[in-house]
Amino acid sequence: MSVTLREDLAHIRTILNETFQTDSFKRDYDTVFGRICNILRKYGIEENPRNLRFRFILCMQEFFDSIPEDKWRLKDPDFLNQADETGIRKFVEWIIEQVS
Numbered sequence: 001m002s003v004t005l006r007e008d009l010a011h012i013r014t015i016l017n018e019t020f021q022t023d024s025f026k027r028d029y030d031t032v033f034g035r036i037c038n039i040l041r042k043y044g045i046e047e048n049p050r051n052l053r054f055r056f057i058l059c060m061q062e063f064f065d066s067i068p069e070d071k072w073r074l075k076d077p078d079f080l081n082q083a084d085e086t087g088i089r090k091f092v093e094w095i096i097e098q099v100s
Contacts, residue, residue: 008039009092020084029053043099060087
């Protein structure tokens with residue numbers, strides 16, 4: 001993996017982490033995923049922000065699918081952070097697959 005790709009993936013992680021640190025009602029997902037789209041264009045990945053957001057939701061859904069619904073702790077910040085981190089990790093893995 002090139003240094004540039006590693007830096008861009010780290011930047012994408014930072015963008016997403018900062019987004020999840022913002023109150024949910026103040027998040028601007030179109031802008032966030034628009035910024036990510038601009039980064040991915042360097043690698044020939046032409047997506048619109050809504051498609052990338054949907055892709056991210058699918059990545060996050062993998063976390064919830066791995067846990068029985070009665071074990072979800074939606075009011076527990078640690079549980080939600082784990083879901084966010086898993087979604088980010090899976091999303092970055094998807095990006096790497098697209099670039100490879």
